[in-house]
Amino acid sequence: MSATPVRAPRDIAAPGTGGVGDSPLRPDGTLKVKGEFAYSSDLWIDGMLWGATLRSPHPRAKIVSIDVSEALAHPGVAAVLTHEDVPGRKHFGLDHTWDQPVLAFDEVRHQGEPIALVAADHPETARRAMEKIRIGYEVLEPLTDARRAAFDPTYPQVQPRGNLARHQPVRVGDVEAAKARAEVVVSGEYQVGIQDQAFLGPESGLAVPAEDGGVDLYVATQWMHNDLAQIAPCLGLPEEKIRMTLSGVGGAFGGREDLSMQIHAAMLALRTGRPVKIVYNRYESFFGHVHRHPAEMRYEYGATKDGRILYADVEILLDGGAYTSATMNVVGNAASLGVGPYVIPNIRIDAYGVYTNNPPCGAMRGFGAVQACFAYESMMDKLAEACGLDPVTVRQVNAASQGSELATGQVVWAPLPMAEMLQQARDLPLPPPLDPSDIRNLPGGASQTTHGEGVRRGVGYGVGLKNICFSEGFDDYSTARVRLEVIGGEAVALVHTAAAEVGQGLVTLEAQIARTELGVERVVIHPADNQVGDAGSSSASRQSYMTGGAVMTACRAVREGVFALAAAKLGRPLDTLGDLSLVGGKVVSESAGVLAAIEDVLGDAVVEETREYHHEPTTGMDPVTGRGDSHTQLALCVHRAVVDVDVELGLVKVVELAAVQDVGKILNRLSLEGQIHGGTAQGLGLAVMEEIVVADGKVRNPSFTDYLIPTILDMPPMRLEILENADPRAPYGLRGAGEPPTLSSTPAIVAAIRDATGLALTRVPVRPEHITGSS
């Protein structure tokens, strides 16, 4: 093993008390408020070098030549590497796609694609050396037309595998026959711009070469084992020679599912024999990770006069950029959730994911369901208007509920009280009318230039249905190792998983579960690393369910070990002790009461168990009809948005966002509310602010100056109504909660702006010129 960095992740003692259902403090909270928490960009070790990445300025070009000699001669430079130096496999990629070059050769397929690496004694030295790398390009016309990529066989290919990554149809009933019967027909074309995860902690990490020829990697990621499965072949190393430790993660939201600097830093460390740190700046970060797929969507619904939907005819086109990343699964979600939580007897959905030279897209919170949700909720409002119904009623008329069949034929087995949730959202008191006497209340805030003469208020609703955990037949599981022993006279539980704490509060929850299951107060969370089994990704709102389930299962196995020790200590057969539990630090028999203190039972013994937790298996989607039980859990959020719109200036102020969400079981109210608030905020960003603007394949706004995310002035007060209708299959009855509000807040806000303005507004983000009509 090699040296340990002076700033590195460490065991964190979870302070205080609090089991499942309580809101104990975050175990990492004190470190974070003191500035002592070791994020991946904070790592430091003696003698380390700084790595830098040379990226393509062109979205599409042939690489004719690469000359690194001048850069290599630059004082302070320790290594300059290109594709020729990749020790093993030349490509990586999520989900076994292996289509993304570690370093580009022959051709670059998107702006910002990595071509060469530099290691130097100072980040500025590395930057200056990079300017001396000579790349000969033959610049080509970028292929940026997603529609042609999908449907025009004469369009040149971005990828050797063709331009269509996936086409997933969904077919239910007979749409053509239903068209003849429809009394009301509405249609719309909708667009979603490219959204960025904009996590605040930039891509970064430290690679330390080890004596065994391997490498120790300290990185910020969402899924360590999946990283490892890509890193090891590219480095030409067996997995056991790569030791990964999760460092502090400054947010993720899907943007850390793909690799960024991991292989690069390891290559530089192995080549130089010295530790190498890479930290992207914000500009580079915009090119260092995939974004949310932009979408073009065409919807047509036919209904009876009373608003009952007879058919849905849907086309969803998602632009994945040059490489596959998560496009396959994003398309699957867009297709299976393409009409959302509504019961529709005849459905034709065609969802496509294509390759272009636009920015690469992959996972982001909501994952394919966000784009469709904006379209289907916009359609519900359109239908309401056409039928003379109010937006809540039309949704209630068509709402799915427990026992309903969704578009894929999957039956909703768990409670889904959507009609009631809508009612609850509608019945919440509305915020007071605008008080224009304080200019800060007006759209535009302190920058307002009017007295609010053109301000109109609007109210809108949105409903989003999100799959929780991995879908489409993936063997989704997590692993936990739990150890119970007496330290300093007190029983202490050590929880060890590879699950990524990315801010969501998983470490808090792990400790709560251990306390509840083991009846102890003291819990220590081991840093996440690959010295324990796979935990799966911190994605798809799945870690409370999956790693929560794994910790629960491992704790229960440990508990059995404690019971066996108790029986031995008492000199009685285990089966004569009755129903046992661990409560308040004691082994308790239901019939005989307290038998012994856990500390006395354990003595010097250590009870350690490792368990995997798998969710109920899912099936794939039929490639022709889309049929299948492809999701293991579905979660619903309803939003009501209230906005003030200055129709003359095109400015929007969101006045209030109210959410009604069914989470099955509240495990930690404080963390849960934070997830719903944060998810809602990202939905607001997509509704009115956030877009990566692209022209000819090039990003025009790669900075926080030009890519705007909501500030505290943009966010309104948020009212939450949280329901607990348990999912009987899930640990403690819980439902994943992080993503559903990201779906529903966007269409709710746009509906409210439509209500205020009477405009059609078919594209998000809604910009001032869409409101004033000046574009």
Added chain:
Amino acid sequence: MRVTFTVNGRRETADDVWEGESLLYVLRERMGLPGSKNACEQGECGSCTVYLDGTPVCACLVAAGQAEGREVRTVEGLADGDRLDPVQEAFVECGAVQCGFCTPGLVVQAHDLIERVAQPSDAEIREALAGNLCRCTGYEKILDAVRLAAARKAAAS
């Protein structure tokens, strides 16, 4: 070049500083104080907020040489040993910390606000924190934390 200034009450010197280095870089990489964060390094996110002679600034926008001879107070200098500052305490208690990358900057900015304004209104809190981006919380719990810290501070004085 050599740069010397006071950080959290201690006189610190850094040698071989390149003229283009920011105060943020010197704090993080040369003085072992990585608490101030590097989220945008262009003055848009506030995650690197520190006090410079008592005024909150983005450390990424201050050239290291500009700090020469001056007083810098970072997030690492707010707690009194193990005793957290009321703002820090309230951030943990109220759930205002998720990933925590924005937290050091917000804590310093909020600390400055309640030093200046004893009982800030929501509008004043929002205005004071408008330069600090948070991507996780939607800011609700941050407002809770600042209200709580201000109330506790007022009760204690």
